[in-house]
Amino acid sequence: MxxxxxxxxxxxxxxxxxxxxxxxxxxxxxxxxxxxxxxxxxxxxxxxxxxxxxxxxxxxxxxxxxxxxxxxxxxxxxxxxxxxxxxxxxxxxxxxxxxxxxxxxxxxxxxxxxxxxxxxxxxxxxxxxxxxxxxxxxxxxxxxxxxxxxxxxxxxxxxxxxxxxxxxxxxxxxxxxxxxxxxxxxxxxxxxxxxxxxxxxxxxxxxxxxxxxxxxxxxxxxxxxxxxxxxxxxxGRELALTEKKPIVPGKNILEVREITIHGSKGGKPVLDHIGFTVRAGEIVGIAGVSGNGQSELLQAISGLRGIDEGRVLLDGQDVTGKTSGTFREAGLAHIPEDRYMWGSAKEETVADNAIMGHMRSFSRGGLLRKGLIKETVAQWIDAYKVKTGSLDTRGKHLSGGNMQKLIVAREMAHGTPFVIAAEPTRGVDIGAMETIHDALLKRREENGAILLVSSELTEILKLSDRILVLFEGRIAGELGAEEATEERISILMAGGTGVETN
The missing domain is CATH 3.40.50.300 (P-loop containing nucleotide triphosphate hydrolases)
Known part of the structure; x- marks a missing residue:
């Protein structure tokens, strides 16, 4: 050997x-x-x-x-x-x-x-x-x-x-x-x-x-x-099969109206008149080769960057140009594509990372309720099987997958009407993937609207009710769950025109 x-x-x-x-x-x-x-x-x-x-x-x-x-x-x-x-x-x-x-x-x-x-x-x-x-x-x-x-x-x-x-x-x-x-x-x-x-x-x-x-x-x-x-x-056990129940979608929760973000130095727009909706009780998947506008789209509809043209409405409220805090208050939960850049603070404790963005829910009279934080975060850690020494462990000592599970637990816990789930299972094991998929489908059954962005086509196909494919900053096509296949999505991802846009 x-x-x-x-x-x-x-x-x-x-x-x-x-x-x-x-x-x-x-x-x-x-x-x-x-x-x-x-x-x-x-x-x-x-x-x-x-x-x-x-x-x-x-x-x-x-x-x-x-x-x-x-x-x-x-x-x-x-x-x-x-x-x-x-x-x-x-x-x-x-x-x-x-x-x-x-x-x-x-x-x-x-x-x-x-x-x-x-x-x-x-x-x-x-x-x-x-x-x-x-x-x-x-x-x-x-x-x-x-x-x-x-x-x-x-x-x-x-x-x-x-x-x-x-x-x-x-x-x-x-x-x-x-x-x-x-x-x-x-x-x-x-x-x-x-x-x-x-x-x-x-x-x-x-x-x-x-x-x-x-x-x-x-x-x-x-x-x-x-x-x-x-x-x-x-x-150490047999995994259960995740079941997606049939649901009739309700009202529009997210409305993206012809948003455009111009490229630098007069180049192609990074987003070019993108428009779509996500309804209550619906998971809409976004597929595309990295670099075709997914990151900019996520940042635009979560308040992390401005847009040059168009409007963004969240649960009926026009949040165009507002701060990320306003997006949160309007009903946004955000599992970010980069857990370290956008979703956590490595030097802070597990407890601090778990309440990040939701401090108001854990405070009274301007003071954090440490007992409530300890009890609630311990429940999340148990439900999502986050492996950590204690709530005082620094975020940098968690594995990437365990930090991801903590972020998902935090964002799914507050029952918001709209969830951005960007690469929600990146770096997690198969047991955690099952838990996260079940949580997303449960939110869907509770009439939540979910925008799923994933580089895993199997994940997109498994969870989505509709699938939008981005190519060079535009929507290259839209497929319903019943007609979507890896082959058809891949063709659209490469700029093919074999599928009509709805």
């Missing part, structure tokens, strides 16, 4: 994050590591990458025992990691990012031409095309991920850890990535794939190890298992 992790245990005081874990990886193998949020996956990989040190256990690479005190030690031993949130310099070129720390020299200076030539050769060798001279800030998310992978390969990595690699990718980018992983594995590169997406895990992996509560519940070959068996290993 290329890698052996033997009896890995990691304790933080009374908390045991990893408990006697055994994990192996062969040369040229893709080994997936799956489990619920807080199961111990990230801790185990941080230990392998030198970001944490084990309380007990051994790491052997090619039969040699290793002791990593930093990522630099792991990199020297041939271990690289591509984090879920990329570690790139947006203002640097692709080549500059890939060779950083190993820059070719020309006299006393950095030889940019040699760097570009080296990166071009590297990308050809591994079949991962990039433009060495492009600025990273101008590259799509899928290309940025290639840059990260090429960077660790350039550092000499023989073992590559991929943390939720498809989380922000389009379906076509995911398909390309999975093929690239298999191709690189044939060239002798070994991969550890951390993912919540079971169909991707089974399509791309040779073996799958499941963690639950810090322990291994099973290691299986991909061809010998299925999603149901893996789900049971992950959550």
């Amino acid at each position: 290329l890698l052996q992790m033997k009896g890995i245990t990691k304790r933080y005081g009374s908390l045991t994050a990893n408990d006697d874990i055994h994990f192996t990886l062969a040369e040229g193998e893709v080994h997936a590591l799956i489990g619920e949020n807080g199961a111990g996956k990230s801790t185990l990989m941080r230990i392998l990458y030198g970001e944490e040190q084990p309380t007990e256990g051994q790491i052997l690479i090619a039969g040699q025992e290793q002791s990593f005190t930093s990522p630099s030690d792991a990199i020297r031993a041939g271990v690289g990691m591509v984090h879920q949130h990329f570690m790139l310099f947006p203002s640097f070129t692709v080549a500059e990012n890939i060779v950083i720390g190993r820059e070719p020299r020309a006299g006393m200076g950095f030889d940019r031409k040699a760097a570009a030539e080296h990166v071009r050769a590297l990308s050809e060798k591994y079949g991962m095309p990039v433009d060495p001279w492009a600025k990273v800030a101008d590259c799509p998310v899928g290309v940025q991920q290639r840059i990260e992978i090429l960077k660790v390969l350039n550092q000499g990595a023989k073992i590559v850890i991929l943390d939720e690699p498809s989380g922000a990718l389009t379906p076509l980018e995911v398909e390309w990535l999975l093929k690239a992983i298999k191709r690189l594995a044939k060239q002798g590169i070994s991969f550890i794939l951390i993912s919540h997406k079971l169909h991707e895990v089974m399509d791309s992996s040779d073996r799958i190890t499941v963690l639950r509560d810090g322990r291994v519940t099973g290691t299986v070959r991909a061809e010998e298992t299925d999603a149901v068996k893996l789900s049971q290993l992950m959550v």
Whole structure:
């Protein structure tokens, strides 16, 4: 075996994050590591990458025992990691990012031409095309991920850890990535794939190890298992089927009337006369390749940015140009697409993050009611299975998936007439996904109006009553739930015109 992790245990005081874990990886193998949020996956990989040190256990690479005190030690031993949130310099070129720390020299200076030539050769060798001279800030998310992978390969990595690699990718980018992983594995590169997406895990992996509560519940070959068996290993129970009941929609709750946001320097509008409604008792899905106006639309209808033309009405109230606080008061709940930028404060406590935006509900006479906060937030944590040491734990110590569950619990708890659910299950495990989907459907049954924006077409198809597809800032088409398929949506996402707009 290329890698052996033997009896890995990691304790933080009374908390045991990893408990006697055994994990192996062969040369040229893709080994997936799956489990619920807080199961111990990230801790185990941080230990392998030198970001944490084990309380007990051994790491052997090619039969040699290793002791990593930093990522630099792991990199020297041939271990690289591509984090879920990329570690790139947006203002640097692709080549500059890939060779950083190993820059070719020309006299006393950095030889940019040699760097570009080296990166071009590297990308050809591994079949991962990039433009060495492009600025990273101008590259799509899928290309940025290639840059990260090429960077660790350039550092000499023989073992590559991929943390939720498809989380922000389009379906076509995911398909390309999975093929690239298999191709690189044939060239002798070994991969550890951390993912919540079971169909991707089974399509791309040779073996799958499941963690639950810090322990291994099973290691299986991909061809010998299925999603149901893996789900049971992950959550310890059989998942119930989410049922979407037939409902006759009521009045318009959200009305978006021909809104336009102009592009910079006279370019194309980022939103071009967008108009639609979301009715009570209805989930409207928004699909589209990232960068086609979804983010700007979400910001415009939540008060986070102004619009140049058009109107936004929420539950009959014209909120155009109003503050985000006014949108909240008019009946908006918002699960944001970026949980860290818009939805939480890493340095604040779990309790503070849980009442963010809803302080008035927890105050009397201008003072926060700490007893009510403690009781209510504890109920949310239990209902959504948020794993945290205590209500005083800082947000930065929660896993991304657990922070997401806390935000969803907060936004769904207040019974608002309108909910924006942007990437509501990004980075969460299959059990939490079930809980979040059930919560959205329950709100729908309670006559709530929901705008669902997701890069997961399976999620859009599962939950939506109607689906709008955005392309280059315009609505390229609208499909009812009964006529929508991944193929028809994908055609519209690519700018096709095979479906009439209603």
